[in-house]
Amino acid sequence: MEKVVVVTGANSGIGLALCERLLSSDSQVRLCLACRNMERAEAARAALLTSHSSARVDLLHLDVGSVPSVLGAAEEVKTRYSRIDFLYLNAGIMPNPTVDIRAFFKGLFSRNVINMFATAEGLLTQQDQLNSDGLQEVFATNLFGHFLLIRELEPLLCQPGHTSRLVWTSSSNARRSAFSIEDIQHRRGKEPYSSSKYASDMLSLALNTHKNKQGLFSSVICPGLVMTNLTYGILPSFFWTLIMPIMWLIRIFTNTFTLTPYAGAEALHWMFLQKPESLDPRAKYHSLTSGLGTNYTEPRIMDLDDEMTEVFFSKLLELERAVRRNLSEKTADSEHYQQYINRT
Ligand SMILES: NC(=O)C1=CN([C@@H]2O[C@H](COP(=O)(O)OP(=O)(O)OC[C@H]3O[C@@H](n4cnc5c(N)ncnc54)[C@H](OP(=O)(O)O)[C@@H]3O)[C@@H](O)[C@H]2O)C=CC1
């Protein structure tokens, strides 16, 4: 039977590598590439069809960082498909990153060095801004837009007698101490990326608590450190090329340097092959690569607090109501404005 698989941020990096892997392993897959840039989406589709000429690959315009775009895309999905088997919540941004060089050299000669390379703890900050919906951009893109998409697609994800799956591309950079329940959008801090990824870990757990009974199962994965547009935004590509031999060397000490999008997509692809009942909702499934270059997936228990997770979930529902209210007021305002224009 055909399996409908929607992937956000599918036009490059880990998302595109996942699509390639899915088409290689299952001829029943019907892919939907949900992307904000349709030119890049077309190019990704063409590349996929070059190696899989008979594959079904649809395109969907979705800017996950914009509320009207998410609502419009969800409407379009509802007209196209009767159910969704897998929804990969993969699109993500890390705007204006800065590496703390002093912290890097300090960490290099500390006992924490392996953890520093695996999680970037204490190394990275970002500069965030408000988007057109009045939300913090990193929170809106990495988390809230995806949450709204899930809420809108619930009729297709919670079908009686059918199991649907959500898979979040989280990160080893997700850290509880970067997240504040008093400031869920991370308006005041300098680690919006880490905060948004920790938020996705919590949301996944909450969705399992509230939606498993309706046949919807959620999981989180970590792709490791992968060379993509996101990492080329942290340091220039020539620098990464220069230090590549060192990166291969570091691989001997940490299996989190997956480096290629193909290897980074290991856990995302592995998820596709698993029965949801066999997965631990408290585990993050890591794509790992051994020193000899073997790719594999391993679960690691996340640092989650049940009470905070529930409070966070209710705050998201509250924010969703506020955003919808704001949008309908704006629509009403523009209708009034239009009527006024028509009268004059
Ligand atoms: N690379 C790494 O080392 C790691 C990456 N990750 C996560 O992996 C995921 C994929 O990133 P990666 O492949 O590395 O990087 P890329 O930049 O290659 O991919 C990110 C994808 O997300 C899309 N995207 C960004 N913003 C939006 C938006 N508003 N609406 C729709 N799509 C959007 C991008 O589209 P566009 O082309 O339009 O920008 C692109 O397709 C992210 O969630 C990232 O946080 C996690 C851990 C490590």
Ligand SMILES: CC(C)=CCC[C@@H](C)[C@H]1CC[C@H]2C3=C(CC[C@]12C)[C@@]1(C)CCC(=O)C[C@@H]1CC3
């Ligand atoms: C010698 C060498 C490898 C230098 C690079 C130092 C840092 C720039 C990297 C060390 C750990 C990296 C890392 C990420 C970005 C680059 C580093 C900070 C991520 C934050 C990228 C996005 C993620 O989601 C997790 C990654 C963790 C590790």
